[in-house]
Amino acid sequence: MKKILLACFTLVLTLSSGGLLAQNRTISGTVTSSDDGSTLPGVNVVLKGTTEGTVTDIDGNFKMSVPSSGGTLSFSFIGFKTFDLPIGEKTTVAIQLETDLQQLSEVVVSAGGLIVQKRELGNFASTVRASDITQGKTSNAIAGLQGKVPGLLISAVSSGVNPNYRVVLRGQRSLLGNNQALLVLDNVITPSE
Numbered sequence: 001m002k003k004i005l006l007a008c009f010t011l012v013l014t015l016s017s018g019g020l021l022a023q024n025r026t027i028s029g030t031v032t033s034s035d036d037g038s039t040l041p042g043v044n045v046v047l048k049g050t051t052e053g054t055v056t057d058i059d060g061n062f063k064m065s066v067p068s069s070g071g072t073l074s075f076s077f078i079g080f081k082t083f084d085l086p087i088g089e090k091t092t093v094a095i096q097l098e099t100d101l102q103q104l105s106e107v108v109v110s111a112g113g114l115i116v117q118k119r120e121l122g123n124f125a126s127t128v129r130a131s132d133i134t135q136g137k138t139s140n141a142i143a144g145l146q147g148k149v150p151g152l153l154i155s156a157v158s159s160g161v162n163p164n165y166r167v168v169l170r171g172q173r174s175l176l177g178n179n180q181a182l183l184v185l186d187n188v189i190t191p192s193e
Contacts, residue, residue: 028063029093031056031075040077040097048072048084142167 031043039060046053047066054064066073066087073093076082080097133144142165146154157164 023068024065025068025091026063027066027073027087027091027093028061029095031060031062031077031095031097033080034096034098037096040080043075043077043080043097046074046076048074140165 031040031045032038033040039056041056041058041060043056043060043062044053045055045062045064047064048071050071052064052066054062056062070087070089073085073087074082075085075095075097077097079099081100083095083097085093085095128145128148132148133141140163142154143156143163145152145167153168155166157166
């Protein structure tokens with residue numbers, strides 16, 4: 001009977017100590033840009049070698065569970081260099097990511113927020129510079145786009161001091177009935193009609 005009790009006691013002790021070794025702890029921190037110190041929302045934070053991860057919130061903060069034994073956190077974000085941080089015994093960290101200008105010049109955000117390499121777009125992306133628009137005899141930026149972008153049809157809907165224009169890009173094809181182009185001029189969304 002003593003041997004059975006001793007064996008049960010040893011088994012319980014072994015299982016409980018194994019559970020202690022596998023415990024996790026929480027690590028938290030803030031991710032900022034090394035250029036201006038601004039916080040970076042949406043940064044991917046992944047525990048290397050696992051599928052465990054999170055993203056930073058709107059203030060650049062994150063919190064996640066990591067093994068007590070440590071590991072390495074990998075921080076990645078479009079336009080910034082990936083940064084790997086050995087955790088060690090840390091419970092809070094402050095990370096500054098460096099910009100990657102080469103990566104920024106090659107990335108294009110297409111319709112629907114899809115991020116693709118510029119070379120993959122081929123002829124589907126057009127860039128019009130301000131100097132191209134001001135070469136004509138128009139004082140309206142939208143009218144100045146006429147003939148500068150392939151597949152862009154611009155027609156005046158009204159006349160006067162501030163005329164309205166109808167802008168259609170690549171024809172009248174839509175399942176939901178809205179064919180209007182999204183125009184962003186100097187980071188301001190401009191109605192196209």
